[in-house]
Amino acid sequence: MSGLPVLIGGSEVDELLRYQDLVPRLEAALGQFSSRTGEVVQPVRTILPLEKYSGYLGVMPAYIPQDDVLATKMVSFYQRGEGSSMPNHQATVLLLDPERGALQAVLDGKAITDKRTAAVSAIATKLLKPARADVLCLLGAGDQALSHYEALTQMFPFKEVRRDGRRAARTSAVAPGA
Ligand SMILES: NC(=O)C1=CN([C@@H]2O[C@H](COP(=O)(O)OP(=O)(O)OC[C@H]3O[C@@H](n4cnc5c(N)ncnc54)[C@H](OP(=O)(O)O)[C@@H]3O)[C@@H](O)[C@H]2O)C=CC1
Ligand SMILES: O=C(O)C1=NCCCC1
Numbered sequence: 001m002s003g004l005p006v007l008i009g010g011s012e013v014d015e016l017l018r019y020q021d022l023v024p025r026l027e028a029a030l031g032q033f034s035s036r037t038g039e040v041v042q043p044v045r046t047i048l049p050l051e052k053y054s055g056y057l058g059v060m061p062a063y064i065p066q067d068d069v070l071a072t073k074m075v076s077f078y079q080r081g082e083g084s085s086m087p088n089h090q091a092t093v094l095l096l097d098p099e100r101g102a103l104q105a106v107l108d109g110k111a112i113t114d115k116r117t118a119a120v121s122a123i124a125t126k127l128l129k130p131a132r133a134d135v136l137c138l139l140g141a142g143d144q145a146l147s148h149y150e151a152l153t154q155m156f157p158f159k160e161v162r163r164d165g166r167r168a169a170r171t172s173a174v175a176p177g178a
Contacts, residue, residue, distance in 0.1 A: 005095075010108035017111060019151050022119045030123065032064060040064050054079040063098060070098035073109050089113060089143070114143050118151035125152060134159040 008016075032039035042062040049056055055078035063070045075091040091109025096102065136158040138145045145163065153161065 005103045006105040008105060008107045010110055013108050014111040014115075017115050019115065019119060019122070019154050022115055023122060023151075023155070026116065026119050027123050029064070030120070032066070039066055050076075050078075068098055070096045072096075073112070075109065075113060110143075114147040115151070117144060118147035121148055122151040122155050126155065129156070136161045138163040140164070 029040070033042065040062060041064075042060075045058050045060040047056050047058050055076060058075045058077070059072060060075070061070075061072035071093055073091055073093045075089065077089045078086065080086055080088050089110065091113045093107040093109040093112055094103060095105040095107065097104050134157070136149075136152055136156075138149060138161065141163055149161065149163075152158070
């Protein structure tokens with residue numbers, strides 16, 4: 001390996017990953033994934049159950065030969081009790097040199113997970129939303145609710161946003177009245 005891998009922390013990833021860049025790139029990647037010509041090599045994610053802790057570890061490798069990009073995400077997710085201060089989801093993305101297999105970068109994967117998931121929903125919404133649908137409803141008020149709120153309101157001019165979720169009453173994860 002030549003040199004140490006680059007480390008990119010959560011706030012830097014969050015700053016760099018903008019929906020206006022992410023959405024078109026993801027749309028292209030989804031098209032590559034769905035093509036019949038094997039443009040994306042992505043086995044079904046491996047899930048390791050952590051029964052003792054009501055959790056899972058997911059490992060999600062993928063390779064895009066055309067772009068010569070090799071990466072894997074590792075994500076842990078847990079069923080936490082109400083009021084728990086332990087995190088529900090944590091993720092790390094490893095970027096490797098596909099020719100040598102050397103590790104090139106380690107990225108905090110939490111913002112990637114939040115924004116990737118919301119961006120895919122936004123793409124699906126773009127393709128499926130009836131023109132007259134102008135009220136956004138968010139179920140839950142956690143991290144995904146916030147990232148979906150951001151992605152969807154950036155892409156569509158909703159007249160109204162409704163939300164539910166136990167946390168909605170207690171925090172301002174999504175701005176009150178938003
Ligand atoms: N497909 C994908 O790629 C991804 C899927 N996910 C999934 O999305 C979901 C949300 O994730 P995330 O936002 O990060 O999680 P959070 O823990 O941040 O938020 C979960 C939300 O659900 C609410 N909730 C949980 N249990 C109940 C209940 N019994 N009744 C009412 N509300 C409840 C919580 O309320 P409260 O705050 O009051 O506890 C909270 O508002 C999860 O199922 C997660 O696994 C997440 C990331 C990626
Ligand atoms: O794909 C992911 O990333 C996740 N999927 C299910 C739950 C946690 C994260």
